[in-house]
Amino acid sequence: MTLPASAYQDAAAAIRARCDLTPRWAIVLGSGLGPLADHVEVSAEFAYEDLPHFPRSTAVGHAGRLLLGRLEGQAVVVMQGRFHLYEGWSPQQTAMPIRVMHALGARSLVVTNAAGGLNPQMQVGDPMVITDQINLMFQNPLIGPNDDALGPRFPDMSQPYDPAYGETAKAAARRGDFACHAGVYAGMLGPTYETRAEYRMLRRLGASAAGMSTVPEVIAARHAGMRVLGISTVTNVCNPDALGETSGQEVVDAASNASSKLLAMVTAVIRSAG
Numbered sequence: 001m002t003l004p005a006s007a008y009q010d011a012a013a014a015i016r017a018r019c020d021l022t023p024r025w026a027i028v029l030g031s032g033l034g035p036l037a038d039h040v041e042v043s044a045e046f047a048y049e050d051l052p053h054f055p056r057s058t059a060v061g062h063a064g065r066l067l068l069g070r071l072e073g074q075a076v077v078v079m080q081g082r083f084h085l086y087e088g089w090s091p092q093q094t095a096m097p098i099r100v101m102h103a104l105g106a107r108s109l110v111v112t113n114a115a116g117g118l119n120p121q122m123q124v125g126d127p128m129v130i131t132d133q134i135n136l137m138f139q140n141p142l143i144g145p146n147d148d149a150l151g152p153r154f155p156d157m158s159q160p161y162d163p164a165y166g167e168t169a170k171a172a173a174r175r176g177d178f179a180c181h182a183g184v185y186a187g188m189l190g191p192t193y194e195t196r197a198e199y200r201m202l203r204r205l206g207a208s209a210a211g212m213s214t215v216p217e218v219i220a221a222r223h224a225g226m227r228v229l230g231i232s233t234v235t236n237v238c239n240p241d242a243l244g245e246t247s248g249q250e251v252v253d254a255a256s257n258a259s260s261k262l263l264a265m266v267t268a269v270i271r272s273a274g
């Protein structure tokens with residue numbers, strides 16, 4: 001579906017009409033990671049269905065709420081649930097909330113997700129700081145007329161994820177004494193998990209984690225010049241030579257069990273930038 005050019009401004013205006021907080025940080029909570037929002041001192045809450053042009057959350061473990069408030073004293077806007085291409089949303093729709101949060105004032109983005117771990121050292125529950133991404137969705141939210149007021153026609157993607165944010169997140173993991181990886185996120189269309197041959201291919205391509213989100217959001221964020229921290233939580237181990245079955249519920253459960261690690265890393269980054 002093509003969105004009107006004013007879609008994200010309309011949604012931002014509807015939010016501003018009820019809440020005058022200017023968020024500095026935008027946070028996207030992935031599958032099973034919604035409970036992190038319990039740590040936000042909430043000023044206002046919006047169901048996605050009440051916001052103009054917003055898609056609806058249909059994915060398991062995605063509540064479908066936008067919160068404005070404070071985390072570690074910093075003004076934040078938090079998406080409790082995101083939109084995926086496999087739900088039938090267009091690339092523009094999956095990325096639209098990023099533009100809304102940018103229009104509200106957010107200049108830094110934290111994206112979190114549940115992902116399959118491709119690196120043999122990874123265990124279920126380990127976080128991975130995303131250092132780069134591969135767009136294997138072969139779709140892009142910037143296709144169509146460019147909004148020059150937001151960003152350039154041909155945005156640079158030489159460093160989509162902010163190295164300083166990543167270092168701060170890794171330092172928090174060291175302090176918390178839990179394993180933390182760093183690596184490349186492969187964005188897949190889904191909704192099928194990968195075959196053994198596909199996991200093997202992804203390893204060869206240099207990916208360390210596979211998921212079905214994040215890539216369109218980060219493209220939209222970088223287009224608008226936002227600084228990005230990305231963290232995957234390994235919810236299933238993808239060993240092509242000994243692959244077990246994976247289910248959506250297992251992914252959600254594994255992500256929520258590991259959410260305290262994510263919280264420690266995210267709050268450390270938000271605090272350090274305070």
Ligand SMILES: O=P(O)(O)O[C@H]1O[C@H](CO)[C@@H](O)[C@H]1O
Nearest residue numbers: 030031113114211212213251
């Ligand atoms: O990336 P998030 O939204 O965390 O969710 C991940 O988990 C779901 C699959 O279990 C897919 O939606 C995949 O992208």
Ligand SMILES: Nc1nc2[nH]cnc2c(=O)[nH]1
Nearest residue numbers: 114115116188210211212
């Ligand atoms: N594509 C993909 N998405 C996931 N989300 C959680 N685990 C996985 C996985 O193994 N592959």
